Structures are given as C-alpha cells and as structure tokens.
Amino acid sequence: MKVIGLTGGIGSGKSTVSRFLAELGAKVINADKIGHKLFQPDTEAWREVVVAFGRGILATDGSIDRKKLGAIVFADPEALAKLNRIMHPRIREAVQAQLERYRSQGVAVAVVEAPLLVEAEWTSLVDEVWVTTASEATILKRLKKRAGLSEPESRARIRSQLASEERIKQADVVIDTDCSLDELKAKVRELWQRLKPGI
Template sequence: MLVVGLTGGIASGKSTVSKLFQESQVPVIDLDVLARIAVEPDSYALSALVRHFGESILRPDGTLNREKLGSIVFNNERERKVLNSIVHPAVRRLLAWELVKAWMRGEKVCVVDAPLLIEAGLWKMCGAIVVVYCSEILQLQRLRSRNNLSLQDAQSRLSAQAPLSSKLKYADYVIDNSGPMADLSSQVDRVVTRLHARAGWSWVLSWLVPPVGIVRAFLRIGWRLYVQGVGKEKRRRTRGEKRGPDEIELHERRRSS
C-alpha cells in the first residue's frame, strides 16, 4: 500500500483537495479527526494536558476547550512544544492503527491528510507527498474572507505556520490551487492516476505477504531519505506542466525507481 501524505497551509485549499481524493475513491485518513479522538475525555493525552495546563482548558462537560488551549499556546513557542509532545505521539498511534486497517482492507493507495505533516515529522513514513500550494497573498485574502478577520489577525495566524514555500522541497507532487475549481479538480485527477501508477502491481504481493510489504516500506523510506534526499535544500530536476517561474503546477520529483 502506498501511503501518501497530503499537506498545505491555512486557507490553501487542502481540505478541498482531500474531498476530491475521496470522490476519486482514494481513502483519506484525516489527522484533525484523529487529533480530536486522541484528546477525548478519559484519554491519557487529555489527562496529561490537564496536568500541565490546568483544568481551565476543560469545558464543564469534561471535554477539551480548544479555544482556551489555543489562546495559551498561540504565541508561546515553549507551550506549543509541550502541547505537541503530548498530542503527537497519541495521534501517531491512532494513525498507525488506521493504516493497518486500510492495509487489511487491501487498499492500493491511502492518503494521510495532515496540516502539520512536515512539522510533526510524519512525512518520513510516507511513500509520496502532495503539497497544496498557493501564494501567501492569496492565502491571506482567502483567510480574511473565510473567517472575517482583520488584516492584522490574518497575518498573525499566517505567520504562526511554516510558510508554504518551505514545504515544497518535500513534495513529490505540487497542486497549484491558484485557479478555478475545474483546474484544481483536473490536477487532482492527474495526481490520482500517477499515484496508482506509482503503487504499481507489486502492492498485491505486499498485501498477500506482509513481510514483503514491511521490507518494501523500509526500502522505500530509506530510498527517499538517503538517496533522493527528500527535504534537503538542493535543486532537483522535475517534470510536469510549467506555466512560468512564479507558478507551480503538478511537479513530480524525478525518480529512478
């Protein structure tokens, strides 16, 4: 099974792309959903959060008050690291189980929708990475329009995240969401076709013989990290459609396997 990481930035259109993948019959695991499950009442993660941040982060019914917790960590890097150190391991365990279930169903490709795919280090367990991209100006315009925010508030939210441009070096496929919906949909269709081709026929062998799948997964990860150098700052030759120096659409990292 080919595990595909899908990421982007706030107001980049990642959620729309995720829905388009699902409409193309590609299963999607939403890490935002898993993050909510990880901090349900009586969970270890929620207990750990309460021990550190206090009971003020709880609602009267015992559920997590995300707005209150968000206000604490929003502009506090140290507290945000504590939050991540508690929640991320719990989410990774849930993700591992969801991937096992997808593999047991015999899925050929499975997408992991994760806003913090890069920041949390989850990209290392993916066989391919899709980044949804648009310019920072367009992000700002969409964020203000969607959330009815002032320019200052929108800029503050945007600056709290890693810039989209910093994620491009991790991408195998870049989907440019700067145009109309029809253009976005056609790009997703092409990516789905290429992902199925990338998974190839050998996924059946990996499914039928689990040890083969495990070995192939480790080899794929090792190849990406140490041979392709995914995430390293260096220029790579790409192929795909190119409109101009400031536009990015469906670039695919050149592979030798």
C-alpha cells in the first residue's frame, strides 16, 4: 500500500486535493476529523483538555467549543503546544490503526490528510509528503469565505503554524492551489497517474 501524507497550512487547499484523491480511489484519513472525535464529552482526551484549559471552553451541551478553544490556543504558542501534547499522540495512534486496517483490506493508496504532519513528526508514517501551497491573499480570502474569520483571526492562525517554506523542505511533491478547480483537478489526476505504476 502506498501512503501519501497530505499537508499544508490552513486554507492552502488540502481538503480539496484530498477530495479529488478520494474521487480517484484513494482512502483518506483526515487527522482533524479524528481529533474532533477524540473531543467527544467524557473521553480521556476531553477530560485532559478541560483540565488544561478550564470549563470556559465548553459549549452548553458539554462538548468542547472549538471556537473558544481556538481563541485561546491560536493567540498563545504555549497553550497550542500544550493542546498538541495532549492530542498528537492520540491522533497518531488512531491514524496508525486505520492504516493497518487499510493494509489488511488490500487498499492500494491511502492518504493521511494532516495539517501538522511535519510539525508532529508523522512523516515516518507515510511514503511521500505532498504539500499544498497558496498565496497569502488566496488563503485570507478562503478563510473569510469558509470560516468567517476576520483578517486578524486568519493571520493569527497562519502565524501559529509552521511556515510554508519549512513544510516544502520536507515535501516530495508541492501542489500550488492558486488556480481554478479544473486546473487543480488536472494536477491531482496527473500525480495520481504517476503513482499508479507503483501500486
């Protein structure tokens, strides 16, 4: 099984690329979605996060309000590091377990979509690292449209992540998503064709 690690900064087009790869037949593991599941009330991760950041981060139904938590961690690098220490080992374990399941099912290509693939040192889980990039103007526009984030909020999130240049140093493939959806789909299809001889 070929394992692609798909990463990139917030708003860089990871999810769109991963959707195109899924349409072509890849099995996608989304690390963020795993993280959200681990946040379910009364799980071990939920308890640790609530102890670390206080009950003020909870919504009325007892779930973790990701917007409230985000306001704390994206403004404070130490708080973000604390959250990552709680979540990263658990997410990695869940990703590894899913990869093993896919291997045993005979899956040809699996994609691990993870914004923090490089920072969390998960590159050993994958055969190739693919990095999505876009201009800052494009990223700011996407974040405003997608998440309703103001420019200062968007910039705080961008600053909280590894610089794109640092990710690119680890990349086997760099995908510039500053293009139309059709052009991006064509780029992804071309990369898929390159993968096929080895699967």
